Amino acid sequence: MKRTTKQRLVRLALYALFVVLLVALYFAADWPTIRQNFWNPGGVALSGGNWGDMITIGVKNTLIYTAIAFGGGLLVGLVAALMRLSPVAPYRWLATIYVEFFRGLPVLVVLLFMAFGIPIAFQWTPPGGIVGAGLIGLVIVAGAYMAETIRAGIQAVPKGQTEAARSLGMGAGSTTVRVVLPQAIRIVVPPLTNEFVLLLKDTSLLFIIGVQFDERELTTVARDLTTTGPSAGTSTSLIQAALLYLVITIPLTQLVAWLERRQRRASR
């Protein structure tokens, strides 16, 4: 048998197996019970059923928290990245300690520390209450990751670019602004978009610190709706939350993939 024919047969067999499994699953399942336990959102209207709170409180807060954590993290990360590239050694040490420390800890530990540990130990009322403390924790962690991404982006711009600009008589400032940073930004946009997605998912950890009704992000809202509302006692709200997360994250991950493909093509 020719190799390609054999490969095609194997692929066909795998497809057939897949279809058989799907059909078997369909007939084996107890659909009314599944429907009862997993999908009972109580209508599609924004008032009444689950969707209302999930979108107007959950999704809204998730997006706001992600934006705050991302913006703050970007700022902190840029400063830490420039410090890590500084010719002044103490700046480098400080930035390295910060980055390694917070990349080495579970986010949850940092959040608990910011929300409970530090306020109790130092009698400190965080700005914006407990949510503010949690967000500061997310900013600190995000900054540590973004610092590494940004540093790598700046260093990925070849040294010859700086040399060419300086040899034309351009100063250090305009070389950085007109030649190095535009190229570095192009390099870091895809990985930073990835970090945005990671951060968006990490906002669900704010669930653990317990916030007020209007401050809940999506996961907390979904969790609360497993015990109250039209679908109490079922997994419906969790599935709804999952769908809402995916509606936001999948386009973003696709965007990253597209940006990376385009970059690979441009660099060739």
Next chain:
Amino acid sequence: MTAAPQPRTDVPAIQVRALHKYFGKNEVLKGIDFNVDQAEVVCVIGPSGSGKSTLLRCVNRLEEPTSGEILVEGIDICDPEVDLDGVRSRIGMVFQQFNLFPHLNVMKNLTLAQRTVKGRSKDEAVEIARRNLDKVGLAGKESAYPAHLSGGQQQRVAIARALSMDPDMMLFDECTSALDPELVGDVLAVMKDLASEGMTMMVVTHEMGFAREVGNKVVFMDGGVVVEEGLPDAVLGEPQHERTKAFLSKVL
């Protein structure tokens, strides 16, 4: 305060005196002395690692000399008071790897430094850029991005970019070494034109034909020193030193 020294035309374009350069403990240039006169084309040859690039890069202080003196048009470029960006804008440099700005199209590559360093108006910068693109045979490529040009075209754009600053001299560091053989000729032709217009040039090269035909002087370096220098026919045709003979027998 004394006025900043002005470039002079009555002295050699480049004067290098007792130049030493260390990378850490590694002495790469071990006391170099030589001149490039105005409108002279000096070709620097020598084996890999002999310090040719380092020497060239010291001339516009992309490398910091460890000791010694470098005068460019009579101006000591190691003087802490010197306007280094001003000196550099009068020295064009062309690199082996082209180093065009990949995020800018050809026209922007040629106008960026004209606008930021020379403060030229957009119209003036564009006109000068057009003239130089024409000169290197690339009229019409204004809106192309570097990635869409061949190596030979990119290197000619790099030359045009340097020329757009109206430099008094040009430094070339093995600017044809990264090119496919069939593209080398176009670049060498541009350099030959420049030489015939009286441009002062310091050319690190492995192209012995170019050195012999276009060079006014050939400098042979080995192990961080200038072993031999003189007229191209003399150095390349009747080398006096064993090391020169050994090198030439390998490359010719």
